[in-house]
Amino acid sequence: GESVGLHLPTLSVQEGDNSIINCAYSNSASDYFIWYKQESGKGPQFIIDIRSNMDKRQGQRVTVLLNKTVKHLSLQIAATQPGDSAVYFCADLYGNNRLAFGKGNQVVVIP
Amino acid sequence: DAGVIQSPRHEVTEMGQEVTLRCKPISGHNSLFWYRQTMMRGLELLIYFNNNVPIDDSGMPEDRFSAKMPNASFSTLKIQPSEPRDSAVYFCASGLQGAEQFFGPGTRLTVL
DSSP: OOSOOTTSOEEEEETTSOEEEEEEOOOTTOOEEEEEEEOTTSOOEEEEEEETTOSEEEOSSEEEEEETTTTEEEEEESSOOGGGOEEEEEEEEETTTEEEEOOOEEEEEEO | OOOOEEEOSEEEEOTTOOEEEEEEOOTTOOEEEEEEEETTTEEEEEEEEETTEEEEOTTOOSTTEEEEEEETTEEEEEESSOOGGGOEEEEEEEEOTTSOEEEOOOEEEEEO
């Protein structure tokens, strides 16, 4: 795929373990945040979102935590599976309709 | 729902040629976005439309790039003339204003 792989922080995790991916954002006015997953050769895929009036949101096997004080976002993946191997991007909404994407984190699941 | 549809999926062309990338957004979405992804720069927003009107084209690299959205179900991104440094994956995404964006599969462009 074409996602930026060679220069990305990489998290290697054993299958079945939990994964935590971190992200910092800079715009204190941002009030909407999204995590995307990009598999090789595919477009980014929406995973989960959170608004600034929340500090935690759970989905299926995924949890997003938001700490507005330090402008930090994290994605937790429970019981990581081989299919979770991908690049994960955080994004925050600015200017009403634009997303600012982070550089991405590569997750490699070891069977 | 078929999701965002892009064509072609792969394009190989020679420097100086015109390239046209096509996108069909998800029905009902009022915003459409064109992104470019490279290893060096990551994911960059080129331009976005709201209700078929271009709102922000500040990310368009130069005059060689142009985008149109003649109706709610179709958009094009054109590069004329193309250069080797335009080689990248180009994504189209659509969504409702202020909400998550849904990405297409991308067009991998190689300019020789």
